[in-house]
Amino acid sequence: MPETLKVLVVEDSKATRELLASALQALAGLEVVTVVSGFEALKVLPRHRFALIITDINMPDINGLELINFVKKNPHYKDTPLFVVTTEGRTQDRERGLQLGASEYVIKPFEPPALVELVKKHLKL
Amino acid sequence: MTERRPVAEFVAEATEIVEGLSRELLGLDERRGEEPDPERLNAIFRAAHSLKGLASLFGHDRIARLAHVLEDALDALRLGKVAADDALIDAFIDGVDVLSGLLAMASRGETDGPAAERALALAQHIETLVAPAPEKPPALHELGVDKAVLNVLTEYEEHRLRENVKKGVALYMVRAVFSLEDFDQKLTALNAALKPLAEVVSTLPSAQASDEARIAFDLLVACRQPAADLEAVIRPFGATHALLSASVAPRPSAPVPVPVTAGPTAEVSLKSLSQTVRVDIARLDRLMAAVGDLLLTRTNIKRFAEGARAAGGGLHPMWAQELSREARALERKLDDLQKGILEVRMVPLGQVFDRLARLVRRLLRESGKEIDFEISGGDVELDKLIVEELSDPLMHLLRNAIDHGIEAPDKRASKGKPRRGRIRLRAANSGNHVVIEVGDDGAGMDDDRIRDEAVSRGLLTTKKAADLQRTDLLNLVFLPGFSTRRQVSELSGRGVGLDVVKTNLGRLSGLIDIVSERGQGTTFVLTLPLTLAIIRALVVQSAGRTYAVPMSSVLEIVAVRPSELRTVEHRQMLSVRGQTVPFVRLSQLFKLPETPVDLHYVVLVGLAQHRLGIAVDHLLGQQDVVTKPLSARLRDVPGLAGATDLGDRRAVLVLDVPALVSEIVRPQASP
Incomplete structure (x- = not known):
């Protein structure tokens, strides 16, 4: 029995969150944990060992960049791959995300199969 | 996609x-x-x-x-x-x-x-x-903000930072350490406390974890007040601050003492922060119908319990007592349940007011008139179904006010009025009802024009028109086909008259009144029940038939001898504490056989400022009823709001008090 890999999805739009979750859940051996804000992400991070984090940039409490900075500088999480989900046009925010250590960026609207391919690549599934 | x-x-x-x-x-x-x-x-x-x-x-x-x-x-x-x-x-x-x-x-x-x-x-x-000519903004490094902090700012946050610096506002880095368990509430509280004196540009969770149960945050704060004020605000949160402002700047990366916050570590909650659910109103209707049925069962049980206690014989007295007690407990719980469902159905009028405000502002710009639009009472709550049905009638009244109510600025000036007109939309609670007013400070309604129009449309004879009091005259505008508009304007030319507004309100068991002074303006006053889902009713009998009168409009019940009635202009009137009130027998209203009586039981109903005395043969008591729509045969009978079931499986008709009041209290025009 292979180990279940946990993916954290941080996204404040319910519909986008559910779409992300359903796309990822289609992958065997993945467990998806979804939260609606950066604050919630900070709360769940210590409770699980995540194999991947996918975060939105534009969120009401702390922004996605602040979350990436927190994850990438924290000795416990710094090796966890992290994807940024952004809308097209916000190039500065996207570049900063990559500078801070995000592995990939996904532009909304995204095609679920393409996202799934990226996830497979990073998790070596 | x-x-x-x-x-x-x-x-x-x-x-x-x-x-x-x-x-x-x-x-x-x-x-x-x-x-x-x-x-x-x-x-x-x-x-x-x-x-x-x-x-x-x-x-x-x-x-x-x-x-x-x-x-x-x-x-x-x-x-x-x-x-x-x-x-x-x-x-x-x-x-x-x-x-x-x-x-x-x-x-x-x-x-x-x-x-x-x-x-x-x-x-x-x-x-x-939106012109596309963005200038290259200057670099931010010289502000004394750590590069590590600058790197996590979104483009927007960076802009806010720059704006504050431009205005000479001092920058601070505030460090706060909270328990992982409740840091979100603490941060929200800290943000709220900072708001009056500062802007929080960025909230950065610190990567250097002090321990597993706590988390540190660095807040980039632009503070408009002296440092001592900032200090006073953040101290209760156990937070510390360092000044970042370029000239004085000690490096924010310098170690800042980390205060320890108390608090036990508990299980981290994974619950969503959202605490609301969306419910289809039809589901609430079904729940309410179930409560309605339960209320009937309760009435039957109560009757049975009372019967058992009185009769004594068949049932053991202790059981009869027990049954009564349980019936009372059931009654209390059902009341709570009913109240709960009603509360869930209630929504603030603000929902529809916001939508109206948007439209009104657009109409105002198109109208070319100078008008201030005021809204108040958006927090007043009404049944969701009623609120939804209100937007069309209210929009119509507001259009009318913009289009016909308020005069052109020059005309207002010539009358010595301020050039800017004013339109008000306000709501307030009034006992069991909600009163909504749409008012303007415009020209007011023109008696002569209404009179001419009514006569020319054959709604009234010249003689009768001349005799009508102003209030009765104003009510003519609610008759179908009535319009004093000389030309159809762009704003109101929708082919919907005030009669439709009145009919729509009638469907909601509401009433509409006009208050209008020449030169001072016109106000439409809408009186509406809080809900239509369930009502407390007075059950009465007349000519052997049972009817329900909504308690929300019952003021009192008086006993009157036939000799005390007076006849004024072919109408029977009754005197209640010096006030003359129109009187009618329920049997007479529905053309049922009338029998002479020694004493009339008069149910005095009132809505807004209108009063009406309805005489009935017997008063049977009060009961909560769920009103159901009338069958097609009865739908067009005036004065009936719906049907209900009182638990004895006989359908009982519910009186439509607003309709009766407008039918009887206000004389309808006839040619």
């Missing part, structure tokens, strides 16, 4: 976003000319941004495109690249209208419609309004 996701889910979330967008825009609209509140601008931007993402994800390209254009314009606005001028704000307000239209189309599965064309034109219009 090739595949279409479930539409209802999309429409629900998108509608919520658009409503939020609309609310914030209204705030922006009200403060035109002032520098917009950055937080509000950012909220509007975020709404447009979320909508764009959502719509493109679900393949609603038209909505996504318009939201995108709005987002870009709002982005330029919040980054200070363009100014919040009238043209742009108007375009945003139109944008909300068009988005609502597009969402309505999406929910009906339509792909073409006027909203689609407007969307395209509006998107182009907005693009031309």
Whole structure:
């Protein structure tokens, strides 16, 4: 029995969150944990060992960049791959995300199969 | 995106976003000319941004495109690249209208419609309004802010930082350490405490974890007050601060003492922060119908219990007592349940007021008149179904006020009135009812014109028209086909008259009155029940038939001898504490056989300022009833609001008090 890999999805739009979750859940051996804000992400991070984090940039409490900075500088999480989900046009925010250590960026609207391919690549599934 | 996701889910979330967008825009609209509140601008931007993402994800390209254009314009606005001028704000307000239209189309599965064309034109219009000439902003390093902090700022946060520096506001780094368990509440509280004196530009969770149960945050704060004030605000939170301002700047990376906050470590909650559910009103109706049935069962049990106690014989006295006690307990619980469901159905009128405000502001701009529009009482709550049905009648009255009520500025000036007119929309609770007023300070209604119009339309003889009192004359405007409009204007020319407004309100068991003074203005007063779902009723009997009278309009019950009645102008009147009130026998109203009596039981009903005495043969008591629609045969009988069941499986008719009041208290015109 292979180990279940946990993916954290941080996204404040319910519909986008559910779409992300359903796309990822289609992958065997993945467990998806979804939260609606950066604050919630900070709360769940210590409770699980995540194999991947996918975060939105534009969120009401702390922004996605602040979350990436927190994850990438924290000795416990710094090796966890992290994807940024952004809308097209916000190039500065996207570049900063990559500078801070995000592995990939996904532009909304995204095609679920393409996202799934990226996830497979990073998790070596 | 090739595949279409479930539409209802999309429409629900998108509608919520658009409503939020609309609310914030209204705030922006009200403060035109002032520098917009950055937080509000950012909220509007975020709404447009979320909508764009959502719509493109679900393949609603038209909505996504318009939201995108709005987002870009709002982005330029919040980054200070363009100014919040009238043209742009108007375009945003139109944008909300068009988005609502597009969402309505999406929910009906339509792909073409006027909203689609407007969307395209509006998107182009907005693009031309936002000039694309961004200057390269200067570097931020010299501000003394750590590069590590600058790197995590979004473009917007960077702009806010720059704005504050430009204004000479001092920058601080505030460090706070909270328990992992409740840091979100603590941070929210800290933000709220800081708000009056400072702007929190960025909230950075610190990567250097002190221990597993706690988390540190660095807040980049622009503080407009002296450092001592900042210190006083943050001290209760156990937070410390360091000044960052370029000239004095000690490096923020210098170690800052980390205070220890108390508090046990508990299980981290994974619950969603959202605590609301959306419910289809039809489900609440079904629940309410079930409660209605339970109420009937309760009545039967009570009757049975009382019977058992009185009769004694068949049932053991202890059981009879027990049964009574249980019946009372059931009654209390059912009351709670009923109250609970009613509370859930209640929504603030603000929901419909916001929508109206948007339309009114557009109409005002198109009308070319100078008018202030005031709204109050948006927090007054009414049954969701009633609130939904109110928007058309209220819109009609507001259109009328803009179009016919308020005079042109020059005409107002010549009458010695201020050039700017005023239209008010307000709501207030009044006992079991809600009163909504739509008022203007315009010309008021013209008696002569109403009289002429009524006569020329054959609604009234010249003689009768001349005899009518002003209040009765004003009520003529509610007759079908009545209109004093000399020309159909662009605003009101929709072919809907005040008679439709009155009929719609009647359907909601509401009443409409006019207060109008020549030269002073006109106010329409709408009196509405809080809910139609369940009502407390007085059960009465007349000519052997049972009727229910909604208690909300019953003022009192008086006993009157036939000899005490007086006849004034062919109408029977009754005197209640010096006030003369029209009197009618219920049997006479429904053309039932009338029998002479020694004493009339008169149910005195009232709505707004109107009073009516309805005589009945017997009073049977009070009961909660769920009103059901009338059968087709009875639907057109005036004076009936619906039918109900009192538990003895016989249908009982519920009186429509507003209809009876307008039928009897106000004389109807006849040729």
